[in-house]
Amino acid sequence: MALALQTFATVKDANAALKAQGTRYLGGGTLVVRAANEGDVSVSGLIRSTEPSLSTIAVAGGKARVGASVTMAAIAGHPELGTLAKAARAVGGPAIRNMATVGGNLFAPAPYGDFAVALLALDATVGTDGGETPIETFLANRDGSRAVVTSVSFTLPKADSFRFLKVSRVKPKGVSVLSIAGALELSSDGTVTSARIALGCMADRPMRARAAEKALIGRKLTADGIAPALAAAGDGTSPITDPIASAWYRAEVLPVHLGRLLLA
Amino acid sequence: MELRKNYFADVRKDDLNEIGQPRPRSDSPGHVTGKTAFFADRNFPGILHLKMVRSPHHHARIRSIDTSEAEKHPGVVKILTAKDVPHNVYTILILIQVGPEDETVLADGKVRWKGEAVVAVLAETERAAQEAAAKVKVDYEVLPAVFDMEEALKPGAPLVNEYHGQNYYLYDSGECRKVRFGDVEAGFAGADHILEESYQSSPIEHAPTETTGCVVAPEGNDRFTCYTNTQAMFFTLDNTSIILQMPGSKLHFVGGTVGGGFGGKVDVIVEPIAILGAKLTGRPVCFIYSREEEMQISSPRAAEKVVIKDGVMKDGRIVARKVTGYTDAGAYSRHSPYGAQKGAGHYPGPYTIPNVWIDTYCVYTNRTPSSAMRGFGVTIGDFALEVQMDKLARLIGMDPLEFRFINAYRDGDMKAHRQPTEGAALIECMQEASRAANWPVAEKYMAMSSYVKGA
Amino acid sequence: MAKVPVQFTLNGSEKAEFIDSGTTLLQALRDKIGDTSPKGGCHQGTCGACSVIIDGELRLSCLTLAETCDGAVISTTSGLSESGVLHPLQRAFLDTFATQCGFCTPGMIMAAKVLLDHTPNPSRDEVVEALSGNICRCTGYEPIIQAVLTAARANSQNAA
Ligand SMILES: Cc1cc2nc3c(=O)[nH]c(=O)nc-3n(C[C@H](O)[C@H](O)[C@H](O)COP(=O)(O)OP(=O)(O)OC[C@H]3O[C@@H](n4cnc5c(N)ncnc54)[C@H](O)[C@@H]3O)c2cc1C
Numbered sequence A: 001m002a003l004a005l006q007t008f009a010t011v012k013d014a015n016a017a018l019k020a021q022g023t024r025y026l027g028g029g030t031l032v033v034r035a036a037n038e039g040d041v042s043v044s045g046l047i048r049s050t051e052p053s054l055s056t057i058a059v060a061g062g063k064a065r066v067g068a069s070v071t072m073a074a075i076a077g078h079p080e081l082g083t084l085a086k087a088a089r090a091v092g093g094p095a096i097r098n099m100a101t102v103g104g105n106l107f108a109p110a111p112y113g114d115f116a117v118a119l120l121a122l123d124a125t126v127g128t129d130g131g132e133t134p135i136e137t138f139l140a141n142r143d144g145s146r147a148v149v150t151s152v153s154f155t156l157p158k159a160d161s162f163r164f165l166k167v168s169r170v171k172p173k174g175v176s177v178l179s180i181a182g183a184l185e186l187s188s189d190g191t192v193t194s195a196r197i198a199l200g201c202m203a204d205r206p207m208r209a210r211a212a213e214k215a216l217i218g219r220k221l222t223a224d225g226i227a228p229a230l231a232a233a234g235d236g237t238s239p240i241t242d243p244i245a246s247a248w249y250r251a252e253v254l255p256v257h258l259g260r261l262l263l264a
Numbered sequence B: 001m002e003l004r005k006n007y008f009a010d011v012r013k014d015d016l017n018e019i020g021q022p023r024p025r026s027d028s029p030g031h032v033t034g035k036t037a038f039f040a041d042r043n044f045p046g047i048l049h050l051k052m053v054r055s056p057h058h059h060a061r062i063r064s065i066d067t068s069e070a071e072k073h074p075g076v077v078k079i080l081t082a083k084d085v086p087h088n089v090y091t092i093l094i095l096i097q098v099g100p101e102d103e104t105v106l107a108d109g110k111v112r113w114k115g116e117a118v119v120a121v122l123a124e125t126e127r128a129a130q131e132a133a134a135k136v137k138v139d140y141e142v143l144p145a146v147f148d149m150e151e152a153l154k155p156g157a158p159l160v161n162e163y164h165g166q167n168y169y170l171y172d173s174g175e176c177r178k179v180r181f182g183d184v185e186a187g188f189a190g191a192d193h194i195l196e197e198s199y200q201s202s203p204i205e206h207a208p209t210e211t212t213g214c215v216v217a218p219e220g221n222d223r224f225t226c227y228t229n230t231q232a233m234f235f236t237l238d239n240t241s242i243i244l245q246m247p248g249s250k251l252h253f254v255g256g257t258v259g260g261g262f263g264g265k266v267d268v269i270v271e272p273i274a275i276l277g278a279k280l281t282g283r284p285v286c287f288i289y290s291r292e293e294e295m296q297i298s299s300p301r302a303a304e305k306v307v308i309k310d311g312v313m314k315d316g317r318i319v320a321r322k323v324t325g326y327t328d329a330g331a332y333s334r335h336s337p338y339g340a341q342k343g344a345g346h347y348p349g350p351y352t353i354p355n356v357w358i359d360t361y362c363v364y365t366n367r368t369p370s371s372a373m374r375g376f377g378v379t380i381g382d383f384a385l386e387v388q389m390d391k392l393a394r395l396i397g398m399d400p401l402e403f404r405f406i407n408a409y410r411d412g413d414m415k416a417h418r419q420p421t422e423g424a425a426l427i428e429c430m431q432e433a434s435r436a437a438n439w440p441v442a443e444k445y446m447a448m449s450s451y452v453k454g455a
Numbered sequence C: 001m002a003k004v005p006v007q008f009t010l011n012g013s014e015k016a017e018f019i020d021s022g023t024t025l026l027q028a029l030r031d032k033i034g035d036t037s038p039k040g041g042c043h044q045g046t047c048g049a050c051s052v053i054i055d056g057e058l059r060l061s062c063l064t065l066a067e068t069c070d071g072a073v074i075s076t077t078s079g080l081s082e083s084g085v086l087h088p089l090q091r092a093f094l095d096t097f098a099t100q101c102g103f104c105t106p107g108m109i110m111a112a113k114v115l116l117d118h119t120p121n122p123s124r125d126e127v128v129e130a131l132s133g134n135i136c137r138c139t140g141y142e143p144i145i146q147a148v149l150t151a152a153r154a155n156s157q158n159a160a
């Protein structure tokens, strides 16, 4: 069966069309069209929706709602999403960023999904017509997810509480060896009061580094202070092996890069 | 650009009009305007797309091939297997009498590397060809495979290629190419120091930006025009003529515009089967490697292993050098027997050494067949030789550049393979490098010349 | 196979085609319209040889479905040298030997053009960033970076 595209004005109609066998939602197409070009014949119908809310960014009251069709370039250039610009610019080269959407990034298998790592550290929620789902739950169940993602929403981090690091071999554009995002809150004396750390490439999809997070609470961001967190960084990870790096290498360098992120 | 005229001033003519002058490239205007016609820029109405079903195993016997379902797939026009190829077993260098024929155009009874072509599917669209290819059923009996050259040379190793009968190329000189010069054992016996080291490399893919491929159009009079990005136009034409048992006059090859080759487009891989498809269907055919095929299927530079044993004197003279080189051809010869032979000629490097012993082996393994790439047979050897030179200099406590001046070949020096040196310029290159890198050497070396009057 | 109509402006002229649904813009431009200046080097988004400019943004035509470009304004390298006069970028690519095999060149020129359209006097780093999605296996990039910087200088001199 040849590949065919169907476009719907509403998300509702797109959702109905996605019930058919062999269909897949089309975001920017950087993964799904690529797969078809490479001979993946499992998808025969692409579905998309042009509902305007999918392409809007709304920031109000310290919260952001980003439509699923918003591209990495649009995020990187948005004046109120400055804290996330670094994570958005970490995705691909300029042309990819003009195409790659937020919605698609949630489904991107490792080594991709750098922006989703940032969203996981922000504890975002993922919106569908069925309601909002915490991103961690969404990521865990994404393989079976058929509904159109309409948006991601999150509380905007304060500039100094959010950190993002992508490690790649080729600069300025390269596929991740790993990526790390951290949302940290510190008390006035510099003690960590809350920490969310998300890792990319340390499993087939973005994951939280819970043990490291726990080990940071009550500690200061000094070499000694973060040592227990670094020691626990690899807990529960199962890094991928691909042409960029082996699982062994990723596991070895994770604490080094987490250390750099925390001490930066 | 600066042309240094102080070198060889007394032996060089200075009435050069072109050398040293920048000249525009004749092909650039086409490149920058997008008008250059690469092979894939030719399109013909009714063109068929060829997709290859490839071996998922490194080494396996083919029990059976079932194309019945694929043939029924909508859009499929023709499916080709080994029996459709008039002269299915070939080898590229047979044109220069480097046999035996050892490679199948489409696998017949056996596959010897993961990715080997087994069945060709021709369909109206690329998608239909892909879908049908997925429906071809091949029943394999997996055989033990060997991936390491030294393992392959051991007795009892799985036999990779029956057309050779052993896991190395049999030269007229025997199991390897040999160079014997002076008495290497006597040289070692008289040396102040001996250093033996081994060096090895992995296969390297050329990764040209344009993938390998061709577009074939039947001309209607039993002649076929093949637009191709081969780097070896006449090798390809002549081998196609043998494989298809068609006189060369029926084959019209158009090429010369190559979107990056680096040696990776010298094998005769896509053209014969695409022309066969055009012949049997009467339709234009394109066979263009996907990026994945380019990376995984097209031949890489061979993996090599080089063992170098040197005898050196405290004063810096290398008095004996023994080199054993191994070239991993993968499952088929392609250009590797020639690459290994080039290695034999190239050692012992650009140095004059009185006692030399060289053995270079072309070894078969169940890896992707390797072939040409920028100085194949030489480049990896140079890496090994020059690292060895640094180690030798360190061993005797000498400056590594001065050490090379002492051993550099000059006009008239006899090379190990019995060709007297002519037109050498190594000394001058090193003098220039010494200046450019601000790495001074003793004045006597700066006063040397490669040019020896009367040599 | 379902044919769908698609209309867009290509290098200033209106195009209206019936294409097979699911056709990429790269296929539509090359096979239907006959503009072969965008090249297919990977069909994976990794090489940039197929780069075109859609509504002022750099895009990869190999990953863009033609249907999604209905109403769009598209530019390719073949449209740059109107009436035979080379665009400053084309001139600079010639002069700095920024093209060898030429396969990456049309895509490189597109990436460079978008950069100069938005940033007429880019820094070297900005040039490197702008070209980072385009692979050249021949030149080693340096002549290409120089070409873009040269073209930017030529533009600003013309403007002055
Ligand atoms: C050359 C190249 C480089 C890349 N580099 C990076 C990188 O550095 N970092 C990185 O993170 N990624 C990278 N990617 C991967 C990819 O571009 C991004 O992950 C991108 O965000 C995917 O989004 P998309 O809109 O293109 O997804 P698509 O290809 O459109 O879709 C991907 C998957 O998500 C599903 N999907 C998309 N949107 C929705 C939605 N709204 N609702 C439900 N399902 C949806 C699709 O059905 C499909 O299964 C790269 C890709 C390429 C080709």
Ligand code: FES
Pocket: C039, C040, C041, C042, C043, C044, C045, C046, C047, C048, C049, C050, C051, C060, C061, C062, C063
């Ligand atoms: S062909 Fe589109 S990026 Fe390579």
Ligand code: FES
Pocket: B209, B259, B260, C098, C099, C100, C101, C102, C103, C104, C105, C135, C136, C137, C138, C139
């Ligand atoms: S000039 Fe050949 S790829 Fe760039």
